[in-house]
Every structure is written in structure tokens, then in C-alpha cells.
Amino acid sequence: MKLHKGWLAVFAVLVFWGAGIAPARADLHLNVNRGTVNPLPIAIPDFSGSVSSDPTLGHDLVTVISNDLDGSGLFKTLDPKSFIQQAKDAATNPDFKSWGTVGAQALVTGTISTTGGDRTRVEFRLWDVESQQQLVGMAYMTTPTNWRRIGHIIADSIYERITGEKGYFDSRIVYIAQTGPYGERTRRLAIMDQDGANVHYLTNGDAIVLTPRFSPTQQQITYMAYYNHKPRVYLYNISTGAQQVLGDFPNMTFAPRFSPDGSKVIMSLSDNDGNSDIYTMGTDSHNVVRLTHTDSINTSPTYSPDGKYIAFESDRSGSQQIYVMNADGSGAHRITFGSGRYASPVWSPRGDLIAFTRIYKNEFYIGVIHPDGTGERLITHGFDVEAPTWSPNGRVLCFFKVVPTGPHGEGRSSRLYTIDLTGFNEHMIKSPTDASDPAWSPLNK
Amino acid sequence: MAFHVMVFVIVIVGLPFLPAIVPDMPTPITVDLVTIAKTTQTKTFSRTPSVRKPKPDQPPPKHETPAPTNMSSSAVAPDVMPRPQDRPPHKTVVLDKNKLPKKVRKKRDKAKVVKKEQPQDFAAVLRNLEDSTPKPVQKAGQNAPLGERMTMSEEDALRTQLESCWNVPIGAKDVENMSVSIFMVINRDRVLQSARIVDTARYNSDQVFRAVADSALRAVRNPKCSPFDLPPDKYNIWNNTTVTFNPKDMFQ
Known part of the structure; x- marks a missing residue:
């Protein structure tokens, strides 16, 4: 018996040794550190169903959604002529294989109907074609006249789910509309959807208006207008139309910008020596605090989205450069060191970049730089490109571009453009008149 | 005899458990062996340098664009906020491959052959008008056992095959630091x-x-990348594959 146990022990030892030296299961591990950058092919057949007040609503909605997504440069909506499955069938039972066949990686289906009297119900679903999984499904109810907003909201939802970032389509841009001959322009405050639709004029052109700025927290703007030849700053509530005078600032050249919480504005005021310094003022209290104290020009201040820092331009080093300081005015340090002059810094809503205008060798550039001064990139240029403003998600910049016109270049034409922060996908926003000084709103609420 | 057998058993069973005298050994130097084939098997994907052209202007919005009118600080009617309603029930439809009409299958096969999109060389995906010189590409690490x-x-x-199928969401905040592992x-x-x-x-x-x-999931499921470019005789190695996607080389 003892002998038997001994051999068992030998066997057991051999088994364990054998297991120890047997080759482990071989799995493959691979790193992929680059890919392609192509717009995502997405199919959006017309939404099925109908409402009596607008028989083409299903098609019109898809047009708005498609224009938004195509305009971002991150999506490529597929030609409906290539679709194999009918829109009404796709809305109830998508044939993913046929959508894969036409090259779609994502599919949007939707239905519209009338409910509760004159209310319109719009339902949509976003599908991943390869996995055949629903990524988003939402329904909205609204009045029929509000259908464009529904289109923008759906486009935002698709954008957010695919890119991981908030959308920006349900937003507006306030700008200066210009009419009349060059040199005698009538300048009116105007507002439109980010895609150029629904233009409204907020002032009648009697006064010269300049540099509107959007509040980051509410549908409110500040702008500067010359009243009796003196610059005056107004607060304008877009939702109610209520307007109030923030104050008369005889030494102000740019309208103030809001702090991230909207509780105060930040601005620069010049003195009699030609220098200027940066001040804050409470929008309700009108309490003014001075932040810089140098014998130089300090202007164009802009808050970081967390409100802890301020970027501004200054010539304290001898040339016009961008600086960053703490919100209380301490710790100012220079972040740009390139050739030429830097102006108009604007901090991105997502905090990672500061946009600016750079003037170099008689050309204007729009660029971006990290707040620590690294990673400067110039993303567009022209005869005159100025006034960058960020989309609410910090992904796209809007600016205005001036080009000479006329046989001898004696005239000027000014239009608004948008460009992706990667430096690609620049395109003009259609506007009924010349346009300048854009300011992008936060997402509509 | 019994004594001899007992001694034999003790020697067999006991010897492995005797304390071994371990001499001082020098610190081992880890060498990662890399097997290189006699001839390269990497497929040559044509890398067409491509600069994205600005898209043409958006078509003018179909909706009404009010003509300029004289307004004196008139109010803009507030938009009516649509209310998100009930979320439609989650619905997944799984279709049988064999039930796909012949016509569709044929078209799909044809599409596999015809629709060969050229992967683009996006050594610098973030445009910089000041310096657009692409930097050299680093190779990924060798992790095979x-x-x-x-x-x-x-x-x-x-x-290379997966790179051509991976459409990277460039521009998202900190995307260059994102590292996603997919187990296949x-x-x-x-x-x-x-x-x-x-x-x-x-x-x-x-x-x-x-x-x-x-x-990354869309990349590994992309029909363009099926079947995978793998040596058939090494199935035991790639049967279970983990691919880590990180677009860091595109930002250098």
C-alpha cells in the first residue's frame, strides 16, 4: 500500500512538472496607433408619416439634419438614390445588411405624426449598422412652426453619440449686418441660426453698433453702440427683447465679455496717456474692480471656462502678445512668442485652447494655442480674417473674412465663415448682407 | 529486497524535495525575441497624401429668410422648447444572413471588391499653416509571447489593415490620450x-x-477588413486577439 502511494506521489510530481513547462496559451496583442480621418458615412432616409399642415416635413427635417452633419465635416450623408430599402420600411424594420451594402456605418430612421391637436411628434433612432444596435432613440413634441429646431436638436443628438462631444447645431450667432457703400456702412445688430437661417435684426441702424458678445449662461448679449458720439454698452435679452444700458464708457473700444457664470463682465478702459487696463464690473451691482496696473496697453480680456484665469493681449514686452493671468490679476505671464502681432484671444468653452488673431507679414491669421503656450497652430489666413468665436462645444470657430472688391480692389466685402479646430472644413455662412463681428451663443434652452 | 525497494522509492520521491543549493546568479537580462520572416508579408496599401478640401458652401436654407426691415430693438420671439418625451423602446433586429436576397448579397460582394477606399496619410491631422512637415511614424511595440x-x-x-479601417474621431478633447482595447x-x-x-x-x-x-469596434467589424490579414497556419496564436487602439502617432 505504501509502495502504491509512493508511485502516486511520483506521478503527481511528474504531472505538476509537466504542467509547469507546457507552453502557455498564445494570444496576440497588437497596437494600432493611427487610422484614417474620413467623414462617417451615414444614411438618413426621409422620416415616414406625415402631418397635415406640412406634407413635406419628413423630407425637410432630414434636409436640416443632413446639412448640419455634412457641414461639420465629420459626417457624410449618403445619396438617397443609392438606398435599397424604402424609408417607411426602414422606420419600422431596418434591413441592416442592405444599409451596409450601400456603405452606411450609421443609420437614422424617424417618423412624424400629429398628436394632441396641432402638436407635431417627431421620433428618431440612430443605429449602428454593423452591430445592428440602436445607439439613440428619442421623441420630441412641438408646434409645427418649430420644426427646424427639432432638426437641429436631432443632429446634435447624433453628433454627440458618434463623436463623444456635445453638439452645436441648436445654437445661434449674433453679428453685425452691414449694408451700403464701403466707408458709409449702416451697421445693425442681427441674429441667425448657426446655419444662416432665420435672420432677425435687433437694431435699426440709427446708431453704429460694435462687437456683440453672448452670455455663456443665458440668451443675453452685450454690445457697444455710439450714442451721441459716445460709446455706450447695452445688455440685450434676446428672449424678452428687454434692453438696458450697462454704462457709458468714453474710453472703451471693445464691448466687454461675460464671466463664465454671467455675474460680471470684463473689459478694458484706456486712460489719457493712451494706455489701457483691464477691469471687471458686476452686471447687477455695477461694482468695478481694476485688475492690471501697467503703463502699457492691456486689452481684449477673456475668461477661462472655469473662471480661474484670464487671457488678454498686451504690449508690455514691446510687441503685441497674448498673456494669461489669474482671475484676480496676479501672475500674468506671456504665452505667445511668434513673429508678428497677436490679438483678440478667446478662450474655448472646453478650456483646452485659446483662439487668436495673428498679424504677420501683412497677412491675417486665425490660430489656436494651448493655455500653457504650447501647440500653436495657424488654421486659416487671408487679407483680413478677424474676431474668432467658439461654437458652444469648443469644436468649431466662426470668424469674419474681408476681401477686396471692385476692379481696383477699392471696395470691401465681409462674410462669416466657420472652420473646424483641426484646420479643415472651412465654409461660408450664407447671410443676406455683409456680416462681421460674430458671437456664437450657447446651446439654446 | 524490500529494503532496496524502499531505498529506491525514497531516492525517487525524496530527491526532488531536497533543498537545492542555489548559487548566486547574475541579474538576468531580458531579451525580447523578435521573429522576422524571410520575406515581408505586409500588404502595400497605397497611402495617398490627401489634404481635406473645404466643403462647398452649404446650400441656402430652405426656410424663410426675412428681408431686412427697419426694426427698433424689437424683441425676438422666444422659441418654444420642445419637450423630450418618452424614450422609444430599445429595439434590435437581427436578420438571418441566409435570408438576404440574392440580389443584395451579390451587390454586397461586388461592393467589397469595388469599394476600396484609399487610406489617407494623416501624419499631421491637425492643420498648421506654419509648419506642415509630417513627422516620422513610430512602430507599435512587440508584445507577442x-x-x-x-x-x-x-x-x-x-x-496596416486595421489602420485602413479605423476612422478616428479626431478633434475630440484629449483624444490623443485615449487608449481602447478590443478583445476579439x-x-x-x-x-x-x-x-x-x-x-x-x-x-x-x-x-x-x-x-x-x-x-474601434466599427474598425474590426468593417467589411473592408474581413477576413483579417492573418497567417492561416497560426490560428492558435490569433484565435484570441487583443488590439489596443490609440491615435497618438497621428498627433506627432
Whole structure:
């Protein structure tokens, strides 16, 4: 018996040794550190169903959604002529294989109907074609006249789910509309959807208006207008139309910008020596605090989205450069060191970049730089490109571009453009008149 | 006799457990062996340098654009906020491959052959008008285990194939630091059987990570990348494959 146990022990030892030296299961591990950058092919057949007040609503909605997504440069909506499955069938039972066949990686289906009297119900679903999984499904109810907003909201939802970032389509841009001959322009405050639709004029052109700025927290703007030849700053509530005078600032050249919480504005005021310094003022209290104290020009201040820092331009080093300081005015340090002059810094809503205008060798550039001064990139240029403003998600910049016109270049034409922060996908926003000084709103609420 | 047997057993059973005298050994130097095939098997994908052209202007919005009118600080009627209603029930439709009409299958096969999109060289995906010189590309690390293994060129073949199928969501905040691992089970015919994201917790909590992970899943499921470019005789190695997607080389 003892002998038997001994051999068992030998066997057991051999088994364990054998297991120890047997080759482990071989799995493959691979790193992929680059890919392609192509717009995502997405199919959006017309939404099925109908409402009596607008028989083409299903098609019109898809047009708005498609224009938004195509305009971002991150999506490529597929030609409906290539679709194999009918829109009404796709809305109830998508044939993913046929959508894969036409090259779609994502599919949007939707239905519209009338409910509760004159209310319109719009339902949509976003599908991943390869996995055949629903990524988003939402329904909205609204009045029929509000259908464009529904289109923008759906486009935002698709954008957010695919890119991981908030959308920006349900937003507006306030700008200066210009009419009349060059040199005698009538300048009116105007507002439109980010895609150029629904233009409204907020002032009648009697006064010269300049540099509107959007509040980051509410549908409110500040702008500067010359009243009796003196610059005056107004607060304008877009939702109610209520307007109030923030104050008369005889030494102000740019309208103030809001702090991230909207509780105060930040601005620069010049003195009699030609220098200027940066001040804050409470929008309700009108309490003014001075932040810089140098014998130089300090202007164009802009808050970081967390409100802890301020970027501004200054010539304290001898040339016009961008600086960053703490919100209380301490710790100012220079972040740009390139050739030429830097102006108009604007901090991105997502905090990672500061946009600016750079003037170099008689050309204007729009660029971006990290707040620590690294990673400067110039993303567009022209005869005159100025006034960058960020989309609410910090992904796209809007600016205005001036080009000479006329046989001898004696005239000027000014239009608004948008460009992706990667430096690609620049395109003009259609506007009924010349346009300048854009300011992008936060997402509509 | 019994004594001899007992001594023999003690020697066999007991010897392995005797304390071994371990001499002082020099610190081992780890050498990562790399197997290189005699001839490269990397497929040559034509890398057409491509600069994205600005898209043409958007067509003018169809909706009404009011003509300029004289207004004196008139109010803009507030938009009526649509109310998100009930979320439609989750619905997944799984269709039988065999039920696909012949016409569709034929078209799909044809599309596989015809629709060969050229991967683009996006050495610098962030445009800079001041300096657009592309930087050299670093190769990914070699992580194959010892023993039977894939050669470098075999791994490069699969890597190059997946690169051509991965559409990176460039521009998202900190996307260059996103690293997404996908665990794949691959059939012997080199077709994907299943794929899953390893870090599901982050997938459910980080929107940018989720977008990158979705793009990585789309890459491994992309028909353009099926079947995978793998050596058929090394099925035991690539049967279970983990691919880590990180777009860092595109930002150098």
C-alpha cells in the first residue's frame, strides 16, 4: 500500500512538472496607433408619416439634419438614390445588411405624426449598422412652426453619440449686418441660426453698433453702440427683447465679455496717456474692480471656462502678445512668442485652447494655442480674417473674412465663415448682407 | 529486497524535495525575441497624401429668410422648447444572413471588391499653416509571447489593415490620450466571431472614450477588413486577439 502511494506521489510530481513547462496559451496583442480621418458615412432616409399642415416635413427635417452633419465635416450623408430599402420600411424594420451594402456605418430612421391637436411628434433612432444596435432613440413634441429646431436638436443628438462631444447645431450667432457703400456702412445688430437661417435684426441702424458678445449662461448679449458720439454698452435679452444700458464708457473700444457664470463682465478702459487696463464690473451691482496696473496697453480680456484665469493681449514686452493671468490679476505671464502681432484671444468653452488673431507679414491669421503656450497652430489666413468665436462645444470657430472688391480692389466685402479646430472644413455662412463681428451663443434652452 | 525497494522509492520521491543549493546568479537580462520572416508579408496599401478640401458652401436654407426691415430693438420671439418625451423602446433586429436576397448579397460582394477606399496619410491631422512637415511614424511595440509567435511582418500586415479601417474621431478633447482595447475572437477562416470592449466601466462613463471605442469596434467589424490579414497556419496564436487602439502617432 505504501509502495502504491509512493508511485502516486511520483506521478503527481511528474504531472505538476509537466504542467509547469507546457507552453502557455498564445494570444496576440497588437497596437494600432493611427487610422484614417474620413467623414462617417451615414444614411438618413426621409422620416415616414406625415402631418397635415406640412406634407413635406419628413423630407425637410432630414434636409436640416443632413446639412448640419455634412457641414461639420465629420459626417457624410449618403445619396438617397443609392438606398435599397424604402424609408417607411426602414422606420419600422431596418434591413441592416442592405444599409451596409450601400456603405452606411450609421443609420437614422424617424417618423412624424400629429398628436394632441396641432402638436407635431417627431421620433428618431440612430443605429449602428454593423452591430445592428440602436445607439439613440428619442421623441420630441412641438408646434409645427418649430420644426427646424427639432432638426437641429436631432443632429446634435447624433453628433454627440458618434463623436463623444456635445453638439452645436441648436445654437445661434449674433453679428453685425452691414449694408451700403464701403466707408458709409449702416451697421445693425442681427441674429441667425448657426446655419444662416432665420435672420432677425435687433437694431435699426440709427446708431453704429460694435462687437456683440453672448452670455455663456443665458440668451443675453452685450454690445457697444455710439450714442451721441459716445460709446455706450447695452445688455440685450434676446428672449424678452428687454434692453438696458450697462454704462457709458468714453474710453472703451471693445464691448466687454461675460464671466463664465454671467455675474460680471470684463473689459478694458484706456486712460489719457493712451494706455489701457483691464477691469471687471458686476452686471447687477455695477461694482468695478481694476485688475492690471501697467503703463502699457492691456486689452481684449477673456475668461477661462472655469473662471480661474484670464487671457488678454498686451504690449508690455514691446510687441503685441497674448498673456494669461489669474482671475484676480496676479501672475500674468506671456504665452505667445511668434513673429508678428497677436490679438483678440478667446478662450474655448472646453478650456483646452485659446483662439487668436495673428498679424504677420501683412497677412491675417486665425490660430489656436494651448493655455500653457504650447501647440500653436495657424488654421486659416487671408487679407483680413478677424474676431474668432467658439461654437458652444469648443469644436468649431466662426470668424469674419474681408476681401477686396471692385476692379481696383477699392471696395470691401465681409462674410462669416466657420472652420473646424483641426484646420479643415472651412465654409461660408450664407447671410443676406455683409456680416462681421460674430458671437456664437450657447446651446439654446 | 524490500529494503532496496524502499531505498529506491525514497531516492525517487525524496530527491526532488531536497533543498537545492542555489548559487548566486547574475541579474538576468531580458531579451525580447523578435521573429522576422524571410520575406515581408505586409500588404502595400497605397497611402495617398490627401489634404481635406473645404466643403462647398452649404446650400441656402430652405426656410424663410426675412428681408431686412427697419426694426427698433424689437424683441425676438422666444422659441418654444420642445419637450423630450418618452424614450422609444430599445429595439434590435437581427436578420438571418441566409435570408438576404440574392440580389443584395451579390451587390454586397461586388461592393467589397469595388469599394476600396484609399487610406489617407494623416501624419499631421491637425492643420498648421506654419509648419506642415509630417513627422516620422513610430512602430507599435512587440508584445507577442515567447514560443510560437507571429513575425513582425505578419503583425504589420494586420496592423496596416486595421489602420485602413479605423476612422478616428479626431478633434475630440484629449483624444490623443485615449487608449481602447478590443478583445476579439477570430474564427479559423479569419473572420471576426465576436468583439468586445475591455474597459466597459469607462465606456459607460466617459463619452469621448465611448466614441473612440465605438470607432474601434466599427474598425474590426468593417467589411473592408474581413477576413483579417492573418497567417492561416497560426490560428492558435490569433484565435484570441487583443488590439489596443490609440491615435497618438497621428498627433506627432
